[in-house]
Amino acid sequence: MTTTSLAGALRPQMTGTVLTAEDAGFGPATQLWNGRIGRRPALVVAPADAADVAAAVTFARERGLAVSVRGGGHNIAGTALADGGLAIDMSGFRDxxxxxxxxxxxxxxxxxxxxxxxxxxxxxxxxxxxxxxxxxxxxxxxxxxxxxxxxxxxxxxxxxxxxxxxxxxxxxxxxxxxxxxxxxxxxxxxxxxxxxxxxxxxxxxxxGPDVYGGLIAWPFERAAEVMDGYRAFTATAPRELAVWFMLLTAPPEPFVPAEWHGRKLCAMAVCYSGDPGDGDEVVAPLRALGEPALDLLSPAPYTQIQSYLDDTEPEGMHYDWRTEYAGELTGDLLATMRDLFADCPAPMADIGLLHLAGALNEHADDDGAVGNRDARYVMGVKGMWPPGEPQAARFREWVAAAGDRIRPHGLGRTYINFQGPDEADDRVRASYGANYPRLLAIKRRYDPDNVFRSNRNIRP
Known part of the structure; x- marks a missing residue:
């Protein structure tokens, strides 16, 4: 059937909207955050309620169409759309x-x-x-x-x-x-x-509503000292404190002193969700490292802390990531990260560590399919460049090679949402570890035809 006839067959079953490429609104509904990925579904459905979703899924299954789901469209692998499939645009479900x-x-x-x-x-x-x-x-x-x-x-x-x-x-x-x-x-x-x-x-x-946080950064030339400080600090940090570490090139933003624009920094993004009045005392060991290039740590609304990194991931740029869970921060890992960033050819790339240790480690590994209860950090290489970048191939090669170099320092698994479109399928199985066999059995029970295959897929 043509897309027009498919749409004609589905519309009478729906309260919501059915779009094809000829309809206004199709273009915005098929844009993805990762501009590197372009996919064109046959149909986009904007359902009005759960009954509409059920009708669209049934329609797609009966015709062998892959179903994808677009919420924020922010997945690094572009899983919100499937070529030739039926995309369900959930943007109307915002209550x-x-x-x-x-x-x-x-x-x-x-x-x-x-x-x-x-x-x-x-x-x-x-x-x-x-x-x-x-x-x-x-x-x-x-x-x-x-x-x-x-x-x-x-x-x-x-x-x-x-x-x-x-x-x-x-x-x-x-x-x-x-x-x-x-x-x-x-x-x-x-x-x-x-x-x-x-x-x-x-x-x-x-x-909240107020917490304590922001950004603090030092010159990259001090990275060895600062990274050792980060390792020691996170080993004993209270659970109310999340400190994430980044090696990055300073953007030309107003909050960055002009003399640091375009220079390499080692930075920490901080959120202390306890009493904000205790924040200065809690982060004192970080400030004791001395002479930061910038220090933006202060009390702030939690909603502000939750959005102040938004501009670091603008929509439409081209992205490629490689990530890995880590159980500890060895000297060899930290040295590898420094060496990689020193030779980084992409001016908007960064290398980072997300500190996660705490509550997640106290659950059984089979408490939910997510597993990975031994993870204490996520380490990652994040490439970003504008569309049409003449060195894009070189940047992608660097990201892949950097990922290969950090992987031996990790646990052999990574966060499924951070897996890019170029990563091997065995990374999916590895990410679920011992939970994979049970997960496969449930997939076979609920989706034996793999209708939901626009994802990091578990093939039934």
């Missing part, structure tokens, strides 16, 4: 309902992180989400979810209470630890493989 007494939030499957943070912070509450406010909640959660509150409260999925999901058979299912527990278990870390989540319910915690 957030907070119960401050029960400390839960019920969140539509099209919400961005900023939507949830703003609604929950009105009550001085939060749940662990990511660190770029434009990221979609659904994709973040279904891959496990990590952010500046992970050390205190675990993966995002450790705080997921329930979910409404449309599975490949077109059924709308309510899931929790007590209702369809196998499906709920799989959603918590591999959910993109199992269905379209239309509603999430999260457990909330007392956080």
């Amino acid at each position: 957030v309902s907070v119960d401050p007494v029960e400390r839960t939030a019920t969140v539509g499957g099209g919400c961005r992180l900023g939507d949830v943070d703003r609604a929950t912070q009105a009550h001085g509450l939060a749940t662990p989400l990511g660190f770029i406010s434009r990221v979609g909640v659904a994709g973040l959660t279904l891959g496990g979810g990590l952010g500046v509150l992970t050390r205190r409260f675990g993966w995002t999925v450790d705080n997921l209470v329930a979910a409404e999901v449309v599975t490949a058979d077109g059924a709308v299912r309510e899931t929790s630890r007590d209702a369809e527990p196998d499906l709920f278990w799989a959603l918590r870390g591999a959910g993109a493989n199992l269905g379209v989540v239309t509603r999430f319910t999260y457990r909330l915690h007392r956080v």
Whole structure:
């Protein structure tokens, strides 16, 4: 069937909108954050409710079309779209309902992180989400979810209470630890493989509205000293404190002193979610390193901390990442990171460490498909360059080679949401480790035809 006839057959079944390439709105609905990836679905569906989602999934399954789901469209691998498939645009599902007494939030499957943070912070509450406010909640959660509150409260999925999901058979299912527990278990870390989540319910915690944080940075020439300080500091840091380390080239932003523009720095992004009045004391060991190029640490609204890195990942740039979980920061790893960045040819690339150790390590490894309960850091190489960059091939080669060099220092696994489009399929199996066989059995039960295959796929 032609796309026009497909759309004609589906529209009578829908309350929402069905778009083809000839329709206004198709272009914006098929743009991805990672401009390096261009994919063209046959149809885009903007459902009005869960019944519409069920009708679209059933329609796609009966015609052999891959179903993809576009929330924020921010996935590095571009999984929100599938060539020739049916894309479900969840951007209309943006409602957030907070119960401050029960400390839960019920969140539509099209919400961005900023939507949830703003609604929950009105009550001085939060749940662990990511660190770029434009990221979609659904994709973040279904891959496990990590952010500046992970050390205190675990993966995002450790705080997921329930979910409404449309599975490949077109059924709308309510899931929790007590209702369809196998499906709920799989959603918590591999959910993109199992269905379209239309509603999430999260457990909330007392956080904010003000926290303490920001950015502090030193000249790259002091990287060995600063990285040793970071290793020592994170080994004993309280769980309320997340400190993420980056080797980067200073951007020409107003908050960066002009004399540092274009120069290499070693920086730390900080969020202390305890009493902000204690912040200066808590970060005193960092300031004791002395003579920073910039120090922007201060009390600030939690919502500001959750969005101040937004401009570091602008939409439409070309991205390539390589990441790995690490259990410890060895001297060899830190030296490798310094050597790699010293020779980095891409002016907008960075190399970093995300400190995660804490609550997530106290769960059993089979508590949710996400696993990786021995992870204490994520280490990563992030390449970014503008469209049409003449050295793009060279930059991609550097990212891949740098990833190969850091990998032996890690645990052999990585966060599924950080896996790029060029990474081998065996990285998916490795990321789930001992949970993979159970996950495969659940995939075969709920999606035997692999309708949901526009993802880091578990092939049934």
